[in-house]
Amino acid sequence: MEHCHPKFNYWTLHGLWPDKGLACNSSWAFNSSLIQDIMEDMKKSWPDLLHPSSTGFWKYEWQKHGTCAAVAPDLDSQHKYFSKALELYHKIDLSSVLKKFNITPSEEFYKVMFLIISRVSQGNGAQSLGQIEICFDSDFTLLDCGKETVGVGLRVGKGRAGASEFRVCDQDKPVYYPPL
Numbered sequence: 001m002e003h004c005h006p007k008f009n010y011w012t013l014h015g016l017w018p019d020k021g022l023a024c025n026s027s028w029a030f031n032s033s034l035i036q037d038i039m040e041d042m043k044k045s046w047p048d049l050l051h052p053s054s055t056g057f058w059k060y061e062w063q064k065h066g067t068c069a070a071v072a073p074d075l076d077s078q079h080k081y082f083s084k085a086l087e088l089y090h091k092i093d094l095s096s097v098l099k100k101f102n103i104t105p106s107e108e109f110y111k112v113m114f115l116i117i118s119r120v121s122q123g124n125g126a127q128s129l130g131q132i133e134i135c136f137d138s139d140f141t142l143l144d145c146g147k148e149t150v151g152v153g154l155r156v157g158k159g160r161a162g163a164s165e166f167r168v169c170d171q172d173k174p175v176y177y178p179p180l
Contacts, residue, residue: 009105011094013046014131016075016085017065024068030059034078041086058082072138084140092134098177109174129177 032055035042048057062078069075075084103110109126135145 008047008049011098011132012049013085013089015061015065016069016081016088018069018072025070026063026067028063028067028070030055030062031078032058035082038079038083038086042082045086045089046082074140088134088136088140094132094134103177105177109176111174126174126176129175 032039035058042058043052046058048054051057062081066075066078066081069081070077075081098104133145135143137143
């Protein structure tokens with residue numbers, strides 16, 4: 001629907017979101033010069049699929065989520081926030097985890113037991129794997145996303161999409177992980 005640039009055959013980072021708060025400190029402006037040393041990793045691991053040469057997506061993520069997360073000492077600067085998100089993304093290595101369980105882009109359908117944010121496909125009653133949420137407590141220890149917790153969530157996806165397109169998956173329906 002939008003003109004994105006899907007040159008990726010791997011899961012990319014969508015964001016690191018605290019469990020509470022939106023746009024906590026709108027006066028704390030995004031400054032891309034503060035993350036220059038991690039910029040190449042940002043472009044590869046956390047790309048803006050709609051505007052690849054822009055820092056607008058990261059600015060949005062910082063203003064909406066990073067300024068809220070900054071109440072935690074491990075996330076109290078732009079550099080710490082983006083670096084921690086990248087660290088968690090690389091530590092999880094979602095593509096390898098999915099491959100380990102033989103979940104690959106294909107015409108197959110899968111039953112999965114972790115929390116998925118997914119878009120419901122039209123016509124076949126299945127769900128398309130589009131975004132996955134991984135939850136951590138305030139010490140960045142993995143948590144069950146289905147439980148009431150205080151912490152942060154790392155979201156990874158196959159592209160940038162509006163939140164209204166996604167919802168928690170229905171465990172009773174198969175999941176489709178479409179090829180590119």
